[in-house]
Amino acid sequence: MPAYHRQIVYEDEQVQVVLITLPQGVETPIHDHGVSLGVVHILAGEISERYYRRDTCDWSIWEKHSAPATLREGAGHIHIVKNSGTSPAVMLNVYYPPLHMIVYAPEVFDYPKEG
Secondary structure, three states: OOEEEEEEEEOOOOOOOEEEEOOOOEEEOOOOOOOEEEEEEEEEEEEEEEEEEEOOEOOOOOOOEEEOEEEEEEEOOOOOEEEOOOOOOEEEHHHOOOOOEEEOOOOHHOOOOOO
16 A cells, blocks of 8 residues: 655745645545644545544544545644545645654554444
């Protein structure tokens, strides 16, 4: 299965802009965005996001978002994103300050295999 693609299209000391393409059926690893705040604009396709709820120490249900849509991501937002559509999903992400993503092993958050 192909991996997802991240291309930094602009970056300076204040902001980072990243174009992300998720092929059909592909998901990101579990990750957070450190101290960065993010805005995601879905340009094409459909994604589903599942996030870790720190207050209850469990995972949310999958939430679907289709193009065109704009989402906000807070600092420390732990999540996994997958392409839940039938064509590639393309997103333009803007991070402030520039992103220093942290990737987690699934067992760290007791991530369920299915669901």
